[in-house]
Amino acid sequence: MKKVALIFLILLSSVFFSNSLEENFIKARNFHDIDLIKDVISTAKKEQNNVIYAEALMEYALWGDSEDKEKLYTEALEVIKKEIEKDPNNGRAYYVAGAIVGRLAQYKGIVQSLFMLNDFDNYIEKAIEILDDNFYKGLALIAMGMRFRDVPWPLRSYKKAEKYLLDALEILPNYPNIHLELGKLYEKMGKVEEAKKEYEIVINSNAHPLLNATHEEAKEEARQLLQNLK
Structure with a gap:
């Protein structure tokens, strides 16, 4: 009886710490808390939680105080690739891998980044296919929309970009950043009005409950872009 109780406590403890790590990651990302994201990275590495470790490294590289973003993205990509090999049905892992490839491509120059495009497509398309989490599926759809909007011709397609972004808006209607990306798309298409x-929607909207800091950045960018059109 005591042995059963001990096993139960161990399992309960494991679930508690895992949930705590996820909650801390969500909070760090939500408010761009640098100290907390560093703690999440350290804890995730110790617990060998590769998905959160890789995603936290990506977030820290994106908005943290790191001076070597490319190194962080590279390490995060290596970790998440191993996780995908271990669990090929992890949709979140595919999204994280694709998002990291997209960020890493920014540091590789146009020619090298185009060579990475196939990896990006494979990861994000797989994420969209198997994810049942609307939050991450929505992010994957946004990423694909931006991909078709921003790559050079003839690899881009404004029609596909709009379709992916509108699909993202359908499952994440409370994420105003999608309107920011749509606004940028319509600018490129010459649809100024x-x-x-779209920019006005961002400026007058409330933040997604999990992405407050990102929303403030989006509102500021939308204000500047709208001003440039006046």
């Missing part, structure tokens, strides 16, 4: 409307 539509772009203005």
Whole structure:
């Protein structure tokens, strides 16, 4: 009886710490808390939680105080690739891998980044296919929309970009950043009035409950972009 109780406590403890790590990651990302994201990275590494470790490294490289973003992205990509090999049905892992490839490509120059495009497509398409988590599926759809909007011709497709972004908006209607990306798309398409409307939506919207700091950045960017169109 005591042995059963001990096993139960160990399992309960494991679940508690795992949930605590996820909660801390969500909080760090939400408010761009540098100290907390560093703690999440350290804890995730110790617990060998590769998905959160890789995603936290990516977030820290994106908005933290790191001076070597490329190194962090590279390490995060190596870790998440191993996780995908271990668990090929982990949709979140595919999204994280694709997002990291996208960020890493920014440091590789146009030619090298185009060579990475196939990896990005494979990861994000797989994420969209198997994810049942609307939050991460929405992020994956946004990433694919931006991909078709921003790559050089003939690899881009504004029609596909719009479709992916509108699909993302359908499952994440409370994430105003999608309107920011739509506004940028409509600008590129020469649809100035539509772009203005999208930017105004961002400026007058409330943040997604998990992405407050990102929303403030989006509102500031939308204000600047709208001003440039006036």
